[in-house]
Amino acid sequence: MMAPVEIVDLVIEARWLVPVDPPEAVLENYAVAIDHGRILDVLPQSEVAARFSPRQRKRLDQHVLIPGLINLHTHAAMTLLRGLADDRPLMEWLHHHVWPAEAQHVSAQFVHDGTRLACAEMLRGGITCFNDMYFFPGAAADAALASGIRAAIGLITVDFPSNYAADADDYLAKGLAVRDQRLDEPLLSFCLAPHAPYTVGERSFARVLTLAEQIDLPIHLHLHETAHEINDSMERFGMRPIERIRRLGLLSPALIAVHAVHVNAEEIELLAQHGCSVAHCPSSNLKLASGIAPITALSARGINIGLGTDGAASNNRLDLFQEMRLAALLAKEESGRADAINAHRVLHMATLGGARALGLEADIGSIAVGKYADLCAVSLNDIALAPCYDPVSHLTYAVGREHVSDVWVAGRIRVENGQLVENNAPGLIKLALLWQNKIRP
Structure with a gap:
C-alpha cells in the first residue's frame, strides 16, 4: 500500500x-x-x-x-547613527563622535526604533538571524520580535556608566533579567557580551565567565580589531589582549571573537586549540582602516568563521551579500591565492558558520x-x-x-516578492528622519 x-x-x-x-x-x-x-x-x-x-x-x-543568512555581529540600533562622522579613525570616531552621541541620545526608545529599522533592512537582504550587542537589550529583543526575525540578544557589559546601567554589576543584572523574561520566545537566544578587553576589567570578565559556564551562553567579544588596541594592552597589562583573556579563562568554544584582524600565528593556534569562533566583518574593518583579517589562515586551522556587518555606523550597510563578496576577494588578496576561500566556503560562513558560533546549528544554518x-x-x-x-x-x-x-x-513569510510583510517601511523611514533631526550635529 x-x-x-x-x-x-x-x-x-x-x-x-x-x-x-x-x-x-x-x-x-x-x-x-x-x-x-x-x-x-x-x-x-x-x-x-x-x-x-x-x-x-x-x-x-x-x-x-x-x-537564511546569519549576521554574526552587529549593533542593530546604530542604524540611527548611519553616516554620522564618516571617514575618521576608529578611536577618534568612537571618542569624539559616536560615544558622545550615544551619551546624549541612547534610550530604550532609541534602541527599539533603531533595531526595527535594522530588522527591516536585514530581512529585505535575506538575513533571518542577527547577533546583537548594544545597550537596552530588552528593547532590541522586543523590536526583533515585532519584526519577526530571529535574534541572539547580547547582554552587554562594560566598566563605565551609560544611560542604560551604572556599572558592570548593573549591566549584568539587567541583562539577565531581560533573558529571564523572554526565555520562552522561540525566536530569541542570548549571548553574554562584554564589549572589549579595553572596556572590561578582570573582575567583570570573571563574572561573565562564571555566568557563561552556569547558564551555557556564548561570549560575544570584540578582540584584536586594531593595532591601537594591541599597543594599548601592551602598555596597560604587559601582554596582548588574547593572552590576557586566555589567562582569565575566556578562550573556549563559547567565545565569538569579533574581528580578529591582528592575530599572529601563535594566537591563531590558541583560537584553534580552544575551539573559538571568529566573526569576520570585512566592510567595517576596511572602512575604519583596521586591517584585513587573515581568514585563510584561520580557516586552514579549522577555526569556525561567521560573517558580520558590524553596525550601520561603521559599515554603512547591513548587507551580508556584500560581506560575502568582500570576504572572498580579500582572502584571495591577503593569501595571494585565487582559490583560498571559494564561494561555497563563504556561503557556509554566512549561514552555518554563524549558527555554530551561536550554538544554534541544530536549529538553523x-x-x-x-x-x-x-x-x-x-x-x-x-x-x-x-x-x-x-x-x-x-x-x-x-x-x-x-x-x-x-x-x-x-516557516512564516517575512519578505514576499521583494517587499516586507507586516512591516511599515514608510513609517520606519519617517521614524529615522525624526531621530536624524534630534541627533544632527
Whole structure:
C-alpha cells in the first residue's frame, strides 16, 4: 500500500537549492516541505505530489533557495547613527563622535526604533538571524520580535556608566533579567557580551565567565580589531589582549571573537586549540582602516568563521551579500591565492558558520530535516545575472541584496516578492528622519 499523502503548511519548489550541508551540494529542481515552522522533508519536485498536500505552494522557477543568512555581529540600533562622522579613525570616531552621541541620545526608545529599522533592512537582504550587542537589550529583543526575525540578544557589559546601567554589576543584572523574561520566545537566544578587553576589567570578565559556564551562553567579544588596541594592552597589562583573556579563562568554544584582524600565528593556534569562533566583518574593518583579517589562515586551522556587518555606523550597510563578496576577494588578496576561500566556503560562513558560533546549528544554518525553515530565495532572473553557470558563484560574486525575493523565518513569510510583510517601511523611514533631526550635529 502507498503511504497516505501528508497535509503540510507549505511546499517551496526551487530551480536550485543549496543546503550548505553537505558541503558544495547544489540540488536542482528540489522542494522543501514545511510544517509547524520546521523542515519536514527535502525532496525532488517530482516526488512532492505523492508525498505531500500543501496548504500553500511557492514556485521559484528562476531562483536559488538557501538558508537564511546569519549576521554574526552587529549593533542593530546604530542604524540611527548611519553616516554620522564618516571617514575618521576608529578611536577618534568612537571618542569624539559616536560615544558622545550615544551619551546624549541612547534610550530604550532609541534602541527599539533603531533595531526595527535594522530588522527591516536585514530581512529585505535575506538575513533571518542577527547577533546583537548594544545597550537596552530588552528593547532590541522586543523590536526583533515585532519584526519577526530571529535574534541572539547580547547582554552587554562594560566598566563605565551609560544611560542604560551604572556599572558592570548593573549591566549584568539587567541583562539577565531581560533573558529571564523572554526565555520562552522561540525566536530569541542570548549571548553574554562584554564589549572589549579595553572596556572590561578582570573582575567583570570573571563574572561573565562564571555566568557563561552556569547558564551555557556564548561570549560575544570584540578582540584584536586594531593595532591601537594591541599597543594599548601592551602598555596597560604587559601582554596582548588574547593572552590576557586566555589567562582569565575566556578562550573556549563559547567565545565569538569579533574581528580578529591582528592575530599572529601563535594566537591563531590558541583560537584553534580552544575551539573559538571568529566573526569576520570585512566592510567595517576596511572602512575604519583596521586591517584585513587573515581568514585563510584561520580557516586552514579549522577555526569556525561567521560573517558580520558590524553596525550601520561603521559599515554603512547591513548587507551580508556584500560581506560575502568582500570576504572572498580579500582572502584571495591577503593569501595571494585565487582559490583560498571559494564561494561555497563563504556561503557556509554566512549561514552555518554563524549558527555554530551561536550554538544554534541544530536549529538553523542549513536546509535540513528538523531544522527551522529559515530560508532565503534569490531571483537570478536578471540581465545582470545572465548567464548562470554556477548559482553559488553568483551568490558570492554577482548577486546583490536587491535580488532577494522571498524570506521565511520559522516557516512564516517575512519578505514576499521583494517587499516586507507586516512591516511599515514608510513609517520606519519617517521614524529615522525624526531621530536624524534630534541627533544632527
